[in-house]
Amino acid sequence: MRQRLAAARLTDIAEKLEAGERLTLEDGVRLFDAPDLYAVGWLANREREKRHGSRTFYNHNIRLEATNVCVASCLFCSFARLKEGDPGSYTMSLEQAWDKLRQRQHEPLTEVHIVNSLHPDLPFSYYTDLLAGLKRIRPDVHLKAFTAVEIAFYADLYGRTDEDVLRALMAAGLDSLPGGGAEIFAERVRRKICHDKCDGDRWLAIHRTAHRLGMRSNVTMLYGHIETPEERVDHMLRARALQDETGGFQAFIPLAFHPDNNQMRKLPAPTAADTLRVHAVARLVLDNIPHIKAFWIATGIDVAQVSLWFGVDDLDGTVQEEKIYHMAGARTPEAMTTAQIRALVDAAGRQPCERDTLYNLIPA
Ligand code: SF4
Numbered sequence: 001m002r003q004r005l006a007a008a009r010l011t012d013i014a015e016k017l018e019a020g021e022r023l024t025l026e027d028g029v030r031l032f033d034a035p036d037l038y039a040v041g042w043l044a045n046r047e048r049e050k051r052h053g054s055r056t057f058y059n060h061n062i063r064l065e066a067t068n069v070c071v072a073s074c075l076f077c078s079f080a081r082l083k084e085g086d087p088g089s090y091t092m093s094l095e096q097a098w099d100k101l102r103q104r105q106h107e108p109l110t111e112v113h114i115v116n117s118l119h120p121d122l123p124f125s126y127y128t129d130l131l132a133g134l135k136r137i138r139p140d141v142h143l144k145a146f147t148a149v150e151i152a153f154y155a156d157l158y159g160r161t162d163e164d165v166l167r168a169l170m171a172a173g174l175d176s177l178p179g180g181g182a183e184i185f186a187e188r189v190r191r192k193i194c195h196d197k198c199d200g201d202r203w204l205a206i207h208r209t210a211h212r213l214g215m216r217s218n219v220t221m222l223y224g225h226i227e228t229p230e231e232r233v234d235h236m237l238r239a240r241a242l243q244d245e246t247g248g249f250q251a252f253i254p255l256a257f258h259p260d261n262n263q264m265r266k267l268p269a270p271t272a273a274d275t276l277r278v279h280a281v282a283r284l285v286l287d288n289i290p291h292i293k294a295f296w297i298a299t300g301i302d303v304a305q306v307s308l309w310f311g312v313d314d315l316d317g318t319v320q321e322e323k324i325y326h327m328a329g330a331r332t333p334e335a336m337t338t339a340q341i342r343a344l345v346d347a348a349g350r351q352p353c354e355r356d357t358l359y360n361l362i363p364a
Contacts, residue, residue: 001039001042004036004038004039004042005039005042005043007036008034008035008036008039008040009030009034010030010031010034010036010039010040010043013027013030013031013043013284014043017043017046017047017284022287023284023285023287025230025233025234025237027285028229028232028233028236028237028281028284028285029229029230029233031277031280031281031284031285032229032232032233032277032281033229037273037276037277037280040277040280040281040284040310041276041277041280041309041310041311043280043284044279044280044281044283044284044310044311045280045309045310045311047283047284047287047311048283048292048311048312048313051290051313052291052313053351054349054350054351055313055350055351055353056308056312056313056314056315056345056348056350056351056352056353057291057313057314057315057353057354057355057359058314058315058316058317058318058338058341058342058345058352058353058354058355059110059111059316059317059318059354059355059356059357059362060107060108060109060110060111060317060318060338060354060362061109061110061111061112061113061316061317061318061319061320061357062100062101062104062109062111062112062113062318062319062320062321063112063113063114063115063319063320063321063322063323064097064100064101064112064113064114064115065079065114065115065116065323066091066092066097066114066116066130067090067091067092067116067117067119067122068080068081068088068089068090068091068116068117068323069081069082069083069084069086069089069090069091069117069119069120069121070082070117070118070119071118071119071120071153071196072117072118072149072194072196072197073196074183074193074194074197075192075193075194075262075263075264076183076193076194076222076225076257076258076262076263076264077262078258078260078261078262078327079117079323079327080117084121088327091119091122094126094129094130094133097130097133097134098130098133098134098137100321101134101137101138101141102137104320105137105138108362109138109141110140110141110142110356110357110362111141111142111143111144111317111356111357112134112141112142112143112144112145113144113145113178113317113319114130114143114144114145114146114178115145115146115147115150115178115180116146116150118149118150118153118197120157124154124158124160124165124168127146127154127169127172128168128169128171128172129172131143131145131169131172131173131174132172132173134173135172135173142175142176142356142357142358143173143174143175143176144175144176144177144178144357145169145174145177145178146169146174146177146178147177147178147179147180147181148177148181148182148198148202148203148206148207148210149180149181149197149198149203150181151165151166151169151177151206152197152198152202152203152206153197153198162202162205162206162209163209163213166206166209166210166213166215167213170213170215174215175215175357176210176215176216176217176357176358177206177207177210177215177216177217177218178217178218179217179218179219179220179249179251179252179253180220180255181197181198181203181220182200182203182219182220182221182222182235182239183220183221183222184200184221184222184223184227184231184232184235185200185203185204185234185235185238186200186227186231186234186235187199187200188231189225189226189227189231192226193225193226193264200238204238204239204242207219207242207246207248207249208242208245208246208248210248211246211247211248212246215248216248216249216250216357216358217248217249217250218249218250218251218252218253218293219239219249219251219252219253219289220252220253220254220255221235221236221239221252221253221254221255221278221282222255222257223254223255223256223257223270223274223278224256224257224267224269224270224274224275224278225257225264225267226267232278232281233281233285236252236281236282236285236286237285239252239286239289240285240286240287240288240289243286243288243289244288247288249289250289250290250291250358250359251289251290251291251292251293251314252282252286252289252291252292252293253292253293253295253316254275254278254279254282254294254295255295255298256269256270256275256298256299257269257270258298258330261327272300272302272303272306275299275303275307276303276306276307276310277310279292279294279307279310279311279312280310280311282311283310283311283312284311290359291313291314291359292311292312292313292314293312293313293314293315293316294307294308294312294314294315294316295316296315296316296332296336297316297319297322297330297332297334298330298332300331300332301332301333301336301344304344305344305345305347305348306348308345308348308350309348315341315344315345317341318335318336318337318338318341319334319335319336320334320335321334321335322334322335338354
């Protein structure tokens with residue numbers, strides 16, 4: 001492998017990693033530019049195995065997307081509808097939302113993952129009641145809910161601080177934050193693709209506050225649209241800097257841009273090679289975030305399976321009824337059973353480990 005790394009001009013980066021030195025912005029960009037994808041993947045796999053050996057994590061969860069009515073107009077979004085009553089718009093009643101969990105009440109679920117659009121007319125009590133009702137149905141289930149973009153929107157809409165919103169949601173049952181809404185932190189990209197939602201600094205500040213209040217969270221990156229390699233690495237470095245401060249991120253989750261039914265439909269979807277490389281570079285740059293997750297709904301199942309040799313150690317979960325990616329043309333199933341995930345991991349020569357949201361292992 002040494003010769004191959006030398007031919008790819010990656011020897012100095014390999015040596016830095018061996019010495020436990022941090023990679024720089026320039027190193028990260030070189031990893032994106034290096035033609036030898038396998039060499040980059042080999043380095044990422046070495047880092048993955050240092051941390052987790054062969055273990056590959058997944059969880060038994062469901063998705064809940066309670067409304068898609070949204071005042072924002074992100075160019076990559078196929079999920080949102082501007083107003084109630086627009087074709088394809090929906091807002092669940094609280095009973096309908098609670099029913100999603102009631103229907104699976106007897107399954108060994110450990111997590112409900114809730115993400116919504118930015119609805120201008122719902123009262124704040126909709127969200128606190130939503131959480132409290134879910135906790136009444138299954139007090140043991142972890143509620144990972146509301147992106148930082150939603151938290152910022154609620155704070156502005158209801159005239160509260162970001163911290164107040166987080167505290168009120170925690171009192172109602174919120175256990176942790178998902179990593180969505182991060183997109184790309186760079187201002188140039190954000191101005192173009194999602195100008196009317198919270199900026200990168202506020203996204204990071206909300207996660208900083210959430211970590212201070214005792215919650216854990218994740219961080220995503222939407223890739224494969226107009227961002228440059230520099231902007232990808234810059235995004236990773238901003239997440240790494242916050243992680244140095246708080247230690248509150250559990251996983252980094254690259255999210256592939258899907259071009260169907262949105263305003264960026266002229267762009268191609270990212271290739272499998274790009275997807276593998278993004279996950280690999282993330283493993284190498286993000287030396288302080290424990291897990292790199294392939295969200296199989298977005299990458300495709302086959303690529304997610306191969307990514308387990310390119311730095312990835314987590315496959316998200318069973319998901320159930322995902323809408324955001326499927327409205328953007330994802331051809332993956334909307335759910336996998338835990339048996340299917342285990343078989344997928346086994347077939348890749350890795351060791352499947354069921355976890356809860358906080359990475360406690362669930363006995364098989
Ligand atoms: S990505 Fe989120 S905030 Fe942006 S338009 Fe879609 S639902 Fe709204």
